[in-house]
């Protein structure tokens with residue numbers, strides 16, 4: 337269908353867009369129609385699949401303007417965090433993929449090089465785009481390639497320290513580079529901090545370019561022209577600039593500032609981008625947008641402007657699935673109960689108060705909760721300062737995001753033996769957000785930290801118990817980690833051996849099955865399946881997985897085979913650490929450690945990915961039966977650990 341036909345058939349113009357070139361030749365009127373159609377498309381599709389509908393509704397015009405001014409993929413368009421790249425995907429030939437957005441085998445919710453040559457940054461962690469852009473611009477400069485580099489960064493992502501490390505370098509390098517600040521004033525909730533205040537001071541001031549244009553227009557009609565006019569204009573510009581000094585911060589850094597510009601006005605954004613493109617150095621284009629723009633349920637959503645909901649009713653914006661009791665809710669309620677008793681307990685969030693449950697504490701004790709912005713490294717070391725000041729901070733972040741604060745946890749917190757508790761939500765395989773969101777690294781990465789204790793609760797009862805144990809520790813840091821979604825049904829222990837809970841046992845002691853955290857239920861199911869083959873399985877939940885409890889080694893010595901299963905990478909995981917502890921104690925029992933291969937696992941549902949990894953009761957039972965019956969036939973050399981071949 338032609339653009340003209342598409343224009344005539346409302347709802348069909350989008351169907352004429354197969355690539356960026358199709359929007360370059362559209363008229364302003366067609367662009368308005370197309371923007372409306374894209375919004376309808378986003379609401380229709382994402383309401384069915386779930387996803388980042390709010391952020392993407394806010395960048396429709398911005399993305400249209402970017403693809404009209406720049407020539408992707410020769411010019412590189414980078415998206416910080418990448419959750420706001422759906423419009424970019426729509427304009428680069430991937431409309432059909434939205435029926436399976438964030439689903440196994442379907443479109444990723446983030447840029448994906450495997451999907452398109454137009455995509456570059458696949459990491460969904462915030463505040464990285466400017467560093468990529470700095471490097472890209474330096475590479476093109478050195479190679480003599482005339483290619484534009486454009487990085488879209490949100491006001492929330494700008495609160496991340498890496499952005500300021502990058503800006504410092506971008507300013508010095510002086511390479512042509514366009515930084516589009518997508519300023520909607522929000523992360524999930526309103527963006528906090530001095531930078532956010534600075535941006536809003538810019539938002540509230542008339543863009544000095546716009547005021548200057550007005551002055552130019554006015555003066556332009558006067559009789560005098562030439563040098564005096566230029567001097568007048570220059571004086572006016574300087575005067576206005578001084579009056580709206582806030583953007584001086586960027587310009588004093590050596591980065592030109594253009595804006596603020598209405599991010600929903602395609603021609604205005606295009607004009608700013610063209611000016612930036614031709615500037616010949618680093619330029620910030622400050623686009624003011626609204627998260628959820630054009631869709632009232634998102635615009636009016638106080639919590640997070642429908643930042644990333646599950647499937648929802650397109651008419652009302654209401655979630656279709658009523659959230660069950662999540663791990664997060666249990667944590668939040670227990671944290672408040674603890675805070676009632678412990679005035680030294682305070683909470684820290686990295687711009688995710690609601691999703692981590694810290695908001696529950698903030699509602700009761702607002703003075704005891706700190707939102708540090710998207711700044712996990714700062715969160716960790718600020719927590720160290722709070723602890724040095726006599727408090728016990730509870731830092732609640734998603735497991736995957738603590739990765740970037742390893743050095744702070746190791747040296748700023750643990751080396752000083754400070755009582756800080758890190759609560760890692762979304763630990764393990766999460767699913768729809770894909771590999772850079774998988775919280776599979778924490779038990780390995782932080783397992784090496786001297787003096788740091790790690791707990792992996794199996795249900796709400798143990799979460800409450802282990803959280804209390806964690807905040808009672810006063811000579812070092814603790815980590816409490818649990819998965820996404822509905823909390824597991826309580827699974828009572830039949831007895832406790834030291835800190836280790838025995839969940840099931842038999843007269844026979846063929847297998848010790850160490851089921852870590854949320855895999856406890858799987859362990860009990862495996863034991864029942866293996867028992868049908870005549871073998872006895874003792875299922876234990878270590879509760880505290882680091883350091884390895886000595887009682888676990890003792891229990892191992894009383895069995896013929898040890899099998900561990902964890903929702904984390906095998907390398908350096910609980911199984912690996914237990915095997916080492918057994919070797920150190922000269923306990924010669926073969927160990928099979930099951931877990932997640934250290935790899936970039938694709939997105940999908942949590943259940944699907946775990947099944948792909950053969951981390952189901954059926955698969956594990958089959959393996960355990962094979963191993964133990966194999967022992968009947970011939971002993972496995974404990975030294976080889978008999979590691980299971982895994983993808």
Ligand SMILES: Cc1ncc(C[n+]2csc(CCOP(=O)(O)OP(=O)(O)O)c2C)c(N)n1
Pocket residue numbers: 391417419420460461462489490491492493494518520522523524527627686687688710712737
């Ligand atoms: C390191 C890191 N911490 C936390 C998050 C979770 N997160 C995803 S999007 C987002 C808010 C981003 O706000 P902003 O950059 O302003 O983009 P917007 O959603 O407003 O378009 C956060 C905190 C993340 N992706 N990365």
Ligand SMILES: CC(=O)[C@@H](O)[C@H](O)COP(=O)(O)O
Pocket residue numbers: 417419460643644691762766769820
């Ligand atoms: C982009 C980002 O990092 C978050 O929005 C993330 O997608 C949220 O994940 P949950 O849906 O598990 O809260």
Ligand SMILES: [Mg+2]
Pocket residue numbers: 490491492518519520521522523527
């Ligand atoms: Mg924002």
